[in-house]
């Protein structure tokens with residue numbers, strides 16, 4: 001629809017019709033089988049709200065969506081199409097690894113491709129918008145949603161957020177098979193205090209504006225259709241009523257012109273946060289702050305009309321919000337075709353599964369290998385653990401994925417005729433853990449009753465372990481249940497589930513030749529596992545093709561190439577720990593490791609167990625120290641950093657060359673170092689390649705003591721290497737000065 005006609009449509013709408021566009025309802029008001037991703041609470045929409053609601057979340061199924069759309073448009077006075085939205089976080093039917101795993105691939109092109117397949121699959125079934133990518137910088141693995149983020153680094157979150165957004169939307173336009181993307185949760189949700197879900201956030205303005213806003217500043221240039229407001233407050237003002245954040249920074253400074261949607265119930269929640277005396281005041285505060293869509297709270301539906309009639313909210317403000325929503329629907333082509341993109345299902349195509357397999361392989365991170373991997377397929381080994389015959393490779397955020405589409409490791413091994421002895425050993429969770437985690441069907445399981453679960457004879461489960469001899473090799477595939485990560489899944493302990501820890505101990509008492517494959521939605525406390533494993537491969541939640549990826553890597557059909565997008569803490573007590581923590585005084589010196597009087601814990605080392613950016617390969621690489629030259633002058637100045645990377649081993653593989661910037665001295669304390677570029681390079685044995693990074697002057701700008709931007713004149717250091725803790729060399733320079 002052209003702009004003139006769209007404006008004419010808006011001008012002909014009644015106030016209720018306009019307010020309807022600003023309300024998003026869960027699909028259950030249209031289809032009882034819709035997926036619920038929040039609590040319905042006090043939301044009791046009147047008939048006009050259902051008839052005029054602008055968008056629906058959580059519905060799927062082409063036939064249902066088509067039927068609901070046809071009925072809705074027939075009854076709508078201006079026949080404005082519904083926009084069907086959903087949480088397509090890491091795939092629709094072809095499930096890719098969780099975003100944290102995708103980030104570990106350090107391969108944005110594969111992330112882009114997986115998002116394209118997700119968009120095509122969802123769009124073919126009528127879903128035209130997703131609440132993804134989530135770009136919340138996450139340094140605390142106690143927070144279950146770290147799985148949904150791209151990890152602890154601001155720059156990596158930004159790069160992967162752009163890749164995913166452009167995969168969903170196409171380059172700067174949405175249309176055809178494309179779906180609307182949504183940057184979330186604006187902003188800083190990954191810093192929830194103590195990693196506790198839905199908790200508040202305490203960040204200095206500087207850290208918030210520099211590190212936690214960085215991925216949003218980067219990704220807003222990919223033209224997201226939507227930005228979602230987070231639940232928490234920023235400097236004590238909840239985001240959904242934070243005018244400075246939404247109007248001045250997001251729309252003003254960053255130039256975001258799309259639709260701002262609240263998180264589920266976040267507007268109504270302002271009352272619970274005690275910053276609104278009731279739903280009417282909550283609605284007023286959010287509308288004044290510029291939140292365009294109220295997702296599933298009573299506020300807008302119950303009070304926006306009267307607020308306009310009372311003159312507290314101008315109808316022109318309503319028109320601005322509705323205009324943005326109509327433009328989003330228009331960019332999706334819904335006015336020309338309310339079923340845009342819907343066609344015979346394209347789900348689970350061979351190409352999509354190939355892409356998911358590649359991404360799953362490159363997402364896995366080999367953090368330890370004392371020569372035991374890769375295994376020889378002719379060698380008879382044991383495969384043990386609950387994941388060898390499980391399909392639980394998806395996640396709580398794979399809401400439309402089907403376990404039936406997931407092959408088990410057992411099936412893959414038998415399909416390849418690899419001689420193995422299988423010992424499932426135990427369930428993923430004990431009965432008590434099943435109850436705690438509302439596992440199984442996702443509903444709280446009553447005390448002592450495990451749904452349809454029968455009493456399990458745990459000793460019988462361990463049958464087969466007694467056959468393991470001390471020179472046998474055992475591949476143990478262990479890890480979290482799907483229910484143990486994602487939203488509403490914060491953990492105070494990061495240990496293996498109890499039965500699996502018992503199984504590990506039983507195996508470790510019989511042999512030292514253990515390869516541990518870890519399935520998880522977060523970094524876990526691996527210390528005890530690491531001490532008694534000769535190799536550890538972190539597979540995260542690897543998605544539909546997870547089993548194939550794990551078998552391929554274990555048997556060396558390809559080399560692991562993933563790098564940690566979130567470091568693995570030494571223990572839970574060390575959290576939060578990050579490579580970009582601020583520089584401190586009393587710094588621990590390697591020259592005097594026994595010194596008590598330094599910034600440390602006395603009972604553990606001062607470094608993570610495995611740091612950000614770390615990951616092993618089956619081959620070896622050498623990276624040369626960086627060279628630097630400058631180009632341009634003034635604001636156009638940029639520095640060019642180059643180095644060479646060589647495969648010095650005897651098999652092919654990939655290295656991720658990482659480029660970090662350190663501040664040598666500044667008026668304010670700065671992060672110890674910050675990732676500023678990376679490149680993944682695939683090389684055959686003996687081959688080498690030159691890498692060059694071009695970095696714009698403005699990328700080195702940071703806030704001074706009075707929050708004024710400091711641009712130039714500060715001594716800086718660039719290091720390159722293959723992890724945040726392993727530099728091949730460095731070069732000092734000053735932007736606006738000499739190298």
Ligand code: GLC
Nearest residue numbers: 037038087131184263264487
């Ligand atoms: C949830 C999540 C958000 C999600 C939304 C819709 O509460 O916080 O990430 O997109 O509701 O399901």
